[in-house]
Amino acid sequence: MIGVKSAERHPLDAIIRADRMPHIWCPGCGIGIVMRCYAQAILDSGLPADQHVVVSGIGCSGRVAGYMNIDSYHTTHGRAIPFAVGIKLAKPELMTTVFSGDGDLAAIGGNHLIHAARRNVDVNVICVNNFNYGMTGGQVGPTTPRGARGTTAPYGNPELPFNLPYLLAAAGANFVARWTTIHVRQIRDDILYAFTRPGFTFIEVLAPCPVGFGKSNNIDDGLEEMELYRQRCVLVQDGDVNQDDLNIDLREETPIYIGRFADRDRPPYEAIRVVTS
Amino acid sequence: MDDRRVLTGKHFMNGDEACAEGALAAGCSFFGGYPITPSTEIAEHLARRMPEIGAVFIQMEDELASMAAILGASAAGSRSMTATSGPGLSLMLENLGLAVMLEIPCVVVDVQRGSPSTGLPTMPGQSDVMQARWGSHGDYEIVAYSPWSVQEMFDLTILAFNVADRYRTPVVMLCDEVVGHMIERLEIPPRDQIEIWNRKKPKKSNNGRYDPFKVLDPDLVPPMMHAGEDYRVHFTGLTHDEHGYPDMSAETHHELVTRLVNKINHNTEQLIRTESYWLDDAEIVVVAYGCTARSAQRAVREAREEGIPAGLLRLISIWPFPENLFQELGVKAETIIAAEMNLGQISREIQRVIGRPVQGIYHAGGEMIPPDTILEAIREAAQ
DSSP states (O other): OOOOOOOSOOTTTTTBOGGGOSOSOOTTOSHHHHHHHHHHHHHHTOSOGGGEEEEEOSSTGGGHHHHBSSEEEEOSTTOHHHHHHHHHHHOTTSEEEEEEEHIIIIIITHHHHHHHHHHTOSOEEEEEEOSSBTTTTSBOOTTOOTTOOBTTBTTOOOSOOOOHHHHHHHHTOSEEEEEETTOHHHHHHHHHHHHHSSSOEEEEEEOOOIIIIITTTTOOSHHHHHHHHHHHEEEESSOOOOTGGGOOOTTTTOOEEEEEEEEOOOOOOOOOOOOOO | OGGGSSOOEEEEEEHHHHHHHHHHHTTEEEEEEOOOTTTHHHHHHHHHHGGGTTOEEEEOSSHHHHHHHHHHHHHTTOEEEEEEOHHHHHHHHHHHHHHHHHTOOEEEEEEEEEOSTTOEEEEEOOTTHHHHHHOSSSSOOOEEEOOOSHHHHHHHHHHHHHHHHHHTOEEEEEEEHHHHHOEEEEEEOOGGGSOOOOOOOOOOOSSSOOOTTOOOSTTOOOOOOOTTSSOOOEEESSOBOTTSOBOOOHHHHHHHHHHHHHHHHTTHHHHOOEEEESOTTOSEEEEEOTHHHHHHHHHHHHHHHTTOOEEEEEESEEESOOHHHHHHHHHHOSEEEEEESSSSHHHHHHHHHHSSOOEEEEOOSSSOOOHHHHHHHHHHHHO
8 A cells, every 4th residue: 555644734723623524515515615715814814713703504604613613603594693793792802704605694594694784793704605505405595596407496496596795785794705716815815804894794705516506507516617617707896897797697608707896984883882970 | 880780779660671670780791682562671771771881782683683693692701681572582482492502591581462473562461481481493491480570570580690691591581561561669789689690611621622511510501611712612503512513413412402401300499489378278279470470469368368278379480390399289289270361371281290170260361360350260169
């Protein structure tokens, strides 16, 4: 047998719970890429790891909380954001990040998503958008393109999807960006940037889900979907795009606009303090 | 700023406001809620009071979010509370289950109104008794207290926070619209006379690995680690092992759920509160709680004046159910009358324990059961 020497230490060992590996994600899944970017951003933030908190909801992306070696909370479906709001307001010094999926955040948690953005609570959201409910086996969700197939839309999805950057910018988030899993540097950089921005931040990352979404939609594997991103992504410089421009349809030869869509200074939420005489 | 936290002295206020003052006196530093009659005065009072003492008040977008927010705040170390009524409690049950599973202390105040559905928003009810007990999915035990006066709205809110922290459990305050809205005298004691039971704190382990769900004491309650204390905790609603990590084995699941249930069931002596009036020689025992106990007390007093050997057992705690007490009572008392503003929720519990029928005085809600109705039932039983 050929001796393979494995590295004893990895720079991210301090941030990731190595004792929980292997993870549950399928081959070709994009969530691990985004988690790695988040871990790198924590390491690079200069803030001690015990000052970072991650909150997740339910679903494949919701499992990230269980793999991060920081204070981590794996909560109920859709409720990660209000749980995180409670943490943040109770201990404002904690860098509080919600890491979850598109179904968790935009469907069952959709009301909390827009209200947290409206309040502009100082919470960061990282949303892995893989266009479907992966954990339950490929059902259509609030981000599934119209016409795409899922196990609950065998004849094609009759609904129009949310386009999340547009929604979040309209709801009031201070910072809104969209990247894909081929943009690892930009993801890490924007998570790091989100850490420095007061108020609500939202980073959407388009990610392959070959088992849940790909197999129903003629995308053979994760690499093929990554190649689609590479071919079609168009970087937006000024964020000035309309709603239809932001729509994504992996089955059509249309551009996928990526970049920063909001970066502004609306006042962040602060608990009221009254001094009585 | 913090000297405004406990308003020591004599006051004249309604039960909802007294509950809010009780929360502050207990050290509550986070309230997340959503307006709903007849509990809204709690939120309104805290919205005015909490910013004075550096505590956080936030009105959330719904009851789902309110419940999630108070769990987050508690996980970060705050004593936290929400207040609602039946329709809101229905939405909070999802994360009430999470509070049970994650063992996150919190207080949920339910000022009951006529139900089901929208029911009678401005009128009293006591029909959330079983919802509080069984509403979230799965096997679990709940602790619930039922105040009958403005003073008890204050006192039991403090007890609710203490029990929540001591046993790492959600505690429900099963109030009703009458007690929430009536105005009575309230006496707030000096701060140093208010008993506070703190959360168990962990001893930092040497190897940096700490098991947040490992039970070290016979009371089955593990110490509580908060976000930002460098324990690198993981809390999950999935079945988890002592380290907090998901463990999808039937053995771990059975062990965990059994411990969570026994954590309450093995400590019932510390949790149960009841009060007796003329009970020692009573042949006819009236059981009541909340505002209905006020009518029952008068009915029993008048029955005694007529020479009828009647007594009153007032349930201050509703859950856990005082089974031992009822087993004794079932042997001693000839007749047990249960008066409640629902169609027999606690009566069925009593019957389950004593093994024979209870005479029920039921009303679906909307108005208090008058003393005369209870007195009439006592007279009939005495014949």
